[in-house]
Amino acid sequence: MTTDRPTVLFVCVSNGGKSQMAEALMRAHVGDAVAIHSAGTRPKGTINAESAASVGRAGASMAAATSKPIDPELLRTADRVIILGGDAQVDPVEGMRAEIERWETDEPSVRGVEGDERMDLIRDDIRARVEQLATELGVEPRPSVLFVCVHNAGRSQMGAAYTHHLSGGRVEVRSAGSAPADTINPAVREALLEEGIDISAETPKVLTNEAVEASDVVITMGCGDTCPYYPGKTYLDWVLDDPAGQGVDAVRPIRDDIKRRVGELLTELGVEVQPVPADR
Structure with missing residues (x-):
């Protein structure tokens, strides 16, 4: 890598929802102290409006988000590679720095919770995991x-x-x-x-x-x-x-x-x- 900042790559299938939420919430938490990226195994090119609205209610923003595929070089050099949810599958590449991790995020719909309440519970689960990740990386949150x-x-x-x-x-x-x-x-x-x-x-x-x-x-x-x-x-x-x-x-x-x-x-x-x- 060319930076002494830790690099994190969040992945989900579409790169329109959970991985974008993780990127936005972590950027809000630590700013530029971490190089934060997200990508999808099958990106749709669109951002989930409900995800963006939920992140907005927490004071973060997905306004500049774009759905994109995984960059193999970023996958190789990232310090942490994290898949959100159980659907996306990522094959390791040669010389990869990180072990691929998976966050089995909350899915409130299995408990009959839908709409904004469902999305906010998913957001809060991701936010708690992101804050723990920042602690593991030794990065202080911004005031x-x-x-x-x-x-x-x-x-x-x-x-x-x-x-x-x-x-x-x-x-x-x-x-x-x-x-x-x-x-x-x-x-x-x-x-x-x-x-x-x-x-x-x-x-x-x-x-x-x-x-x-x-x-x-x-x-x-x-x-x-x-x-x-x-x-x-x-x-x-x-x-x-x-x-x-x-x-x-x-x-x-x-x-x-x-x-x-x-x-x-x-x-x-x-x-x-x-x-x-x-x-x-």
């Missing part, structure tokens, strides 16, 4: 922060964007709202573009218990939202003006206040603050 405001269209989006960029990706970031809007506030988008940060691909997301449970720090943004309580989490409330209905001139001071607070938060988390893209 995780969840930003919450009512519509997830302004303040919480700015908080998430700054946390991602100022941490250099060293913090797992989520944002959500109790009553998400249809689109991002355009003045917020414009104000962040001045900093070299483009959130045009983001969409408001609904707040879920899973996102709160998966986060170390939960920050409400002075908008009256309440979050489910889980022991061991840090809950903060940042009192901020509301950018809704405001022009970019009014949004800039709110943006700058959030940027300052995020910098202080990262320092408290022991994460070195990086410059925003416009200043690099």
